[in-house]
Amino acid sequence: MNPEDITVILATDCGSTTTKAILIELQEGEYRLRLRGEAPTTVEAPYDDVLVGVRNAIAEVEQLSGRQLLDEQGELIRPARDGRGTDIYLSTSSPGGGLQVMVMGLVRRMTAESAERAALGAGAIVMDVLALDDGREAYERIQRMRQLRPDMVLISGGVDGGEVERVVEMVELVAAAKPRVRLGTQFCLPVIFAGNVQARPLVQQALEGVADLHIVDNLRPTMDREHLQPARDGIQEEFLVHVMQHAPGYDRLLEWVDAEIMPTPAAVGDIMRQIAEREGINVLGVDIGGATTDVFSVFDGRFTRTVSANLGMSYSISNVLAEAGMENILRWVATEEDPTRLSDRIRNKMLRPTTIPQSLEGLRLEQAVAREALRLALEQHKSLATGLRGVRRERTISLDQRQMGETCLVDMRRLDLLVGSGGVLSHAPRRNQAAGMMVDAFQPEGVTRLAVDSIFMMPQLGALAQVHPRAAEQVFFRDCLIRLGTCVAPVGKPRPGRLALELEMKGETYGVKGGEMALVPLPPGEKREVTVRPGPGLNVGAGPGKCLTATVEGGVTGVILDGRGRPLQLPPAEQRAEVLAQWEAALQAYPATGETADLPGVTNG
Amino acid sequence: MAEAPRTQAGAYTPTLMVAANTLIRRERRLPLPGEVSVEVGDRVEAEQLVAAAALPGKVSAINVARELNVPPGEIGPRLLKHEGDPVELGEPIAEYKSFLGFFRATVLSPASGTVEAISTVTGQALIRGEPIPVELDAYVSGKVVRIEPGEAVTVECRCALIQGILGIGGEAHGELALLTGSATEPVTAEALSEAHRGKVVVCGAQLGWGVLERAREVGVAGLVAGAMSATDLDRLLGAPLGVAITGQEQVGLTLILTEGFGDLNMAQETYDLLRQYEGERVALNGATQIRAGVLRPEIVISLGGATGEASPPPSGQLQVGSRVRVVREPYFGLLGRVSELPDQLKQVETEARTRVLRARLDDGREVTVPRANVELIER
Numbered sequence: 001m002n003p004e005d006i007t008v009i010l011a012t013d014c015g016s017t018t019t020k021a022i023l024i025e026l027q028e029g030e031y032r033l034r035l036r037g038e039a040p041t042t043v044e045a046p047y048d049d050v051l052v053g054v055r056n057a058i059a060e061v062e063q064l065s066g067r068q069l070l071d072e073q074g075e076l077i078r079p080a081r082d083g084r085g086t087d088i089y090l091s092t093s094s095p096g097g098g099l100q101v102m103v104m105g106l107v108r109r110m111t112a113e114s115a116e117r118a119a120l121g122a123g124a125i126v127m128d129v130l131a132l133d134d135g136r137e138a139y140e141r142i143q144r145m146r147q148l149r150p151d152m153v154l155i156s157g158g159v160d161g162g163e164v165e166r167v168v169e170m171v172e173l174v175a176a177a178k179p180r181v182r183l184g185t186q187f188c189l190p191v192i193f194a195g196n197v198q199a200r201p202l203v204q205q206a207l208e209g210v211a212d213l214h215i216v217d218n219l220r221p222t223m224d225r226e227h228l229q230p231a232r233d234g235i236q237e238e239f240l241v242h243v244m245q246h247a248p249g250y251d252r253l254l255e256w257v258d259a260e261i262m263p264t265p266a267a268v269g270d271i272m273r274q275i276a277e278r279e280g281i282n283v284l285g286v287d288i289g290g291a292t293t294d295v296f297s298v299f300d301g302r303f304t305r306t307v308s309a310n311l312g313m314s315y316s317i318s319n320v321l322a323e324a325g326m327e328n329i330l331r332w333v334a335t336e337e338d339p340t341r342l343s344d345r346i347r348n349k350m351l352r353p354t355t356i357p358q359s360l361e362g363l364r365l366e367q368a369v370a371r372e373a374l375r376l377a378l379e380q381h382k383s384l385a386t387g388l389r390g391v392r393r394e395r396t397i398s399l400d401q402r403q404m405g406e407t408c409l410v411d412m413r414r415l416d417l418l419v420g421s422g423g424v425l426s427h428a429p430r431r432n433q434a435a436g437m438m439v440d441a442f443q444p445e446g447v448t449r450l451a452v453d454s455i456f457m458m459p460q461l462g463a464l465a466q467v468h469p470r471a472a473e474q475v476f477f478r479d480c481l482i483r484l485g486t487c488v489a490p491v492g493k494p495r496p497g498r499l500a501l502e503l504e505m506k507g508e509t510y511g512v513k514g515g516e517m518a519l520v521p522l523p524p525g526e527k528r529e530v531t532v533r534p535g536p537g538l539n540v541g542a543g544p545g546k547c548l549t550a551t552v553e554g555g556v557t558g559v560i561l562d563g564r565g566r567p568l569q570l571p572p573a574e575q576r577a578e579v580l581a582q583w584e585a586a587l588q589a590y591p592a593t594g595e596t597a598d599l600p601g602v603t604n605g
Numbered sequence: 606m607a608e609a610p611r612t613q614a615g616a617y618t619p620t621l622m623v624a625a626n627t628l629i630r631r632e633r634r635l636p637l638p639g640e641v642s643v644e645v646g647d648r649v650e651a652e653q654l655v656a657a658a659a660l661p662g663k664v665s666a667i668n669v670a671r672e673l674n675v676p677p678g679e680i681g682p683r684l685l686k687h688e689g690d691p692v693e694l695g696e697p698i699a700e701y702k703s704f705l706g707f708f709r710a711t712v713l714s715p716a717s718g719t720v721e722a723i724s725t726v727t728g729q730a731l732i733r734g735e736p737i738p739v740e741l742d743a744y745v746s747g748k749v750v751r752i753e754p755g756e757a758v759t760v761e762c763r764c765a766l767i768q769g770i771l772g773i774g775g776e777a778h779g780e781l782a783l784l785t786g787s788a789t790e791p792v793t794a795e796a797l798s799e800a801h802r803g804k805v806v807v808c809g810a811q812l813g814w815g816v817l818e819r820a821r822e823v824g825v826a827g828l829v830a831g832a833m834s835a836t837d838l839d840r841l842l843g844a845p846l847g848v849a850i851t852g853q854e855q856v857g858l859t860l861i862l863t864e865g866f867g868d869l870n871m872a873q874e875t876y877d878l879l880r881q882y883e884g885e886r887v888a889l890n891g892a893t894q895i896r897a898g899v900l901r902p903e904i905v906i907s908l909g910g911a912t913g914e915a916s917p918p919p920s921g922q923l924q925v926g927s928r929v930r931v932v933r934e935p936y937f938g939l940l941g942r943v944s945e946l947p948d949q950l951k952q953v954e955t956e957a958r959t960r961v962l963r964a965r966l967d968d969g970r971e972v973t974v975p976r977a978n979v980e981l982i983e984r
Contacts (some may be wrong), residue, residue: 011905017761039936097881131964133623136662137666138665138666138729139663139664139665139666142663142664142666143663165677165728166727168724168726168727169668169724169729172722172729173666175722176722176731177664192970202726205726206724206726206891209845274902302675310847310848312710315848315849315895316847316848318835318845318846318848319845319847319848322844322845322846322847323847329863340834340835340836341867342837343834343835343866344834344835344865344866344867345866345867345934346835347835347838347846347865347866348865348866348867348932348933349938350849351770351771351849351866351895351896351897352619352770352865352933352980353976354619354977355932355933355975355978356933356957356959356975356977356978357953357955357957358932358933358934358935358953358954358955358974358975358978359935359954360954360955361934362935363932363957396710427957429955429956430956430959455836471862475852479750578678591956
C-alpha cells in the first residue's frame with residue numbers, strides 16, 4: 001500500500017506478560033494516536049497461541065473506539081473503509097521472555113564482548129558469554145551449553161587472518177554439547193558465525209549435521225574495528241525465520257503483519273537512535289519491564305543497548321531486592337515498617353506479577369524498588385558501553401588518565417535527554433513520580449532534559465518507522481514522548497543549608513539549598529535561556545563554581561533544581577523520613593493526606 | 606457508523622484451582638529418547654516406572670597436540686586411542702617419543718568413558734563419560750492415554766487438585782497428614798514427630814522456621830502451608846530466591862505455599878479439601894514458573910475409579926458472585942465474593958484510574974479493589 005494512502009494503522013507489541021495494541025489514525029493531515037488496548041499474552045499454556053492475546057487486545061481497542069477491526073471469523077478487516085478496519089497491521093514481539101542468545105568468543109573482553117554488544121543490539125537477551133579465558137574448564141562450558149536452551153548461538157573470534165585453531169576449538173565444543181533449542185524441538189539450533197573469515201570452512205565442517213550454520217561478516221575484522229551490523233541482521237533474520245516460526249501461533253501472526261515482526265527491544269532501540277539523530281544529541285533511554293530492564297544510550301552517535309535480564313518490576317522484582325539489598329531499597333522508603341514484612345510484600349509481587357498498588361504506601365514501596373532496579377541496570381550498561389578494548393594506544397603519562405576515563409561511553413555530564421519507558425514509569429499515577437525515579441536512579445549531572453513514554457508504545461512506533469517513518473515520527477513526538485522538563489544538578493557535595501545553585505530565568509531568580517530539591521514550573525513546549533550559578537566548588541558544566549548559560553525545556557513536571565549533589569548524598573536513617581518528605585513535597589510527587597490533586601495523571605489497565 | 610464490538614476484551618483473571626473432582630493429564634517426557642515401558646490403555650500407579658533413558662555422560666576435553674607439543678595435523682601417529690574406543694581415567698591416549706626415545710610425553714585421559722572425537726584441526730580430544738540412567742515414574746495414578754514411542758507417556762488422572770502459588774523442590778509422594786484443626790491455627794515444631802516421616806504434612810497458617818527445621822529433621826516428604834516469611838525461605842534455600850522458577854532445589858522435602866509470603870491463613874476451601882483426604886496417598890510437585898501461562902505447584906489426590914461430572918476447566922472470567930481472593934494490600938489474603946463489576950474506570954488511593962470491582966469480604970466488609978488485584982477461586 002502506498003504510504004500516502006494509509007489512514008488507519010494498527011500495531012501490537014506482544015510482551016512476555018501483556019499484549020499491547022495501539023490504533024493510529026490520520027486526523028486533519030496528521031497521524032495521531034487514537035487509543036490503546038491491552039490483554040494478557042497467550043504464548044504459553046493453556047492457550048499456546050499468541051494470536052488469542054493479540055485478538056483480545058484488538059478487541060479492547062474495538063470496544064473503546066467503537067471501530068470494528070476484526071470480522072466475524074476473527075480476521076483483520078483490511079483496508080480501512082466506512083469506519084471499519086485498518087490499512088496496515090504491524091507487530092513487535094518478545095515471546096517467552098524475548099530472544100535468547102548464547103554468545104561465544106575467544107577473549108571475553110574483546111571478541112566475545114563485541115559479540116555480546118551485537119546480540120544485545122539486535123534485541124536479544126544474552127544467556128551467557130563463553131570465552132576461552134572465562135575461567136571455565138571445557139567440560140563446564142559444554143555442560144552450560146547443554147543446560148541452557150538458547151534460541152540461537154552467536155560465535156565470534158579471531159580477527160580476519162588471525163587465530164583459526166582456537167576458534168575451531170570453541171566450535172568443536174558446541175558440536176560436542178549439541179545444545180537443544182528452546183522452541184520447536186524438531187529443528188536444528190541456528191548458529192551464526194561472525195568470526196575470522198579463514199576459519200569458515202573448518203567451522204562448517206565441525207558443525208555439519210549438528211547446527212544450522214549461518215555465516216556473516218566478521219564482527220571484529222581488525223582489533224580497532226567493530227562491524228556489528230551484519231551479525232545483528234543475521235540474528236534478526238534467524239529470529240524471524242526460525243524462532244518466531246516455532247513460537248505458538250506466530251505462523252499466523254506472520255501472515256497478519258504487513259512488515260517484519262521486530263524483536264521489541266530492537267524496535268525501541270531504533271526509536272532511541274532516531275531521536276538522537278534527529279536532534280543531534282546524546283540520549284540515554286530505559287525501558288523497565290516486568291522481567292527485564294533495557295538501557296539504551298547514544299553518545300556521539302554511538303549506540304549501545306544492554307539488557308539486565310533479571311532486573312524488573314514483577315517477575316524479577318525479588319531479584320532486584322536480592323541484588324540491591326534491603327538496605328538500599330530502604331534508602332527510598334520513609335516507613336517504620338519491619339524490613340521482614342517489606343521483604344514479604346516485595347516477594348508477593350513476584351508471585352502475583354500482574355497486581356498493581358492500591359495504597360499510596362504500596363506505590364511508594366514499588367517506586368523505591370524501581371529506583372534500585374534502574375540504578376543497577378545503569379551500572380550494568382556502563383560496564384558494557386565502552387570503547388573497544390584490545391586496541392593499542394600510544395600512552396603518555398599525561399594522557400593515560402584521560403584514556404582510562406574514556407573507556408565508558410556514558411558520560412552523565414554530556415547527556416542531553418533522559419527517556420523513560422515501561423510500566424512503572426509510563427503508568428506512574430503522577431508524571432512527577434516518573435521524573436523523581438529517573439533523577440534519583442540515574443543522577444543526571446548539569447542540565448538534562450527528561451521525558452517519558454506516555455503509555456509505553458515505543459516498540460510499536462519502532463516497527464512503524466520501518467514502513468511509515470512520517471507517521472511514526474508524528475505520533476512519537478505528539479503522543480508518545482511526554483516532555484517532563486529539565487533537571488539541573490551540580491556535581492560536587494553541596495553544604496546543607498547553603499545555596500547549592502541559583503537559576504535565573506525570565507528575570508526571576510530561583511534557588512535551592514544543599515540537600516534539598518525545588519521545582520520551577522515551566523509548561524510543555526516552552527524553552528528558556530537560563531543562567532545557572534552553582535555554589536562554591538560545585539560544577540554545573542562550566543567548571544567548579546562557574547556560571548553556565550543553557551536552555552531549559554518545560555514539561556508537565558517543570559524545571560527540577562536538584563541541590564543534593566553528585567554523587568547523590570542520601571540522608572542517614574534517622575533523618576530519612578524528614579528528608580524524603582521534603583523531596584517528595586518539592587516535586588509534588590504524592591498527594592497529601594485527603595488531597596486528590598488535579599495533576600497530570602495516567603490510566604492503568 | 607461502526608458496529609459495536611462483539612467480544613469482551615481480555616478480562617482473564619488468574620485462577621488457582623481448588624477442585625474436588627477434575628480430570629488432568631500429565632505428560633512424562635524423557636530428557637532424551639529412551640524406552641517407554643507401558644502401553645496406551647494401561648492403568649498405572651503413581652510410583653510405577655513408565656519410561657527410562659540413559660543420558661550421555663559428562664564430556665571432558667584435553668588438547669593432545671598442545672600436551673605433546675606437536676602440530677595438530679601430526680597427532681595421528683601418536684594416538685593410542687581412537688574415536689569410539691573406551692578409556693579409563695588416567696589411561697594413556699597419546700604418546701610422543703623422540704628419535705632414539707630420549708624425550709617422551711604421554712597424554713592421559715582426564716576421565717573414564719569413550720573417546721568421542723579427536724580433531725586434527727585443533728588437536729582437541731573429547732572423552733564422553735559413562736551414561737547417566739534416568740527413570741520416570743507415572744507421578745499420578747490413572748490411565749495411559751498417549752505414548753510417543755521412546756519419548757513420552759501421558760497419564761490421565763481423575764483427582765482432587767489443589768494448586769499452590771509457590772513451591773520448592775520437585776515431585777514427591779506421601780500420605781496426607783494434617784497438623785492443625787483449622788486453616789488459621791499456627792503450628793508448633795512439637796506437633797511433628799517420627800510418625801510423620803515420609804508423609805505430606807499440612808499446616809494451616811504461617812509456617813515458622815522451627816516447624817520447617819523439624820520437618821526436615823523428621824524426614825517428611827512434603828510440607829503444605831498457607832504462607833511463610835520470605836526471609837525463612839531464603840534461609841532454607843541458602844540464597845535469596847530471585848525469580849519464581851523452581852523445582853530443582855534439593856532441600857530435603859517438597860514445600861508448597863498456597864497463599865504467599867507473610868502472615869496469611871490458608872484459604873478455607875483449600876484446607877477443607879485437604880482435610881477431606883487426610884490419610885490418602887497424594888502426589889505433589891513444587892515446580893513453579895510464574896510467567897504468562899504459569900506452571901503452578903500442585904497437590905494431586907487420585908480418585909481411582911471415581912465417576913461423576915468433573916469440574917469444568919477454569920473460566921478465568923470474573924462475574925458478580927465469583928469467589929475471589931484479594932492478592933494485594935491493603936486487603937491481602939482476604940476472601941470474598943464479587944458484588945459489583947463497574948464498567949467505568951475508578952480512581953484508587955494511588956490516584957491511578959483503573960478497572961475495579963466491589964467485593965463483600967468474608968468478614969462482612971464491602972470493599973473496592975482493582976480487578977488486577979484479585980484471584981478467582983474456582984472449584
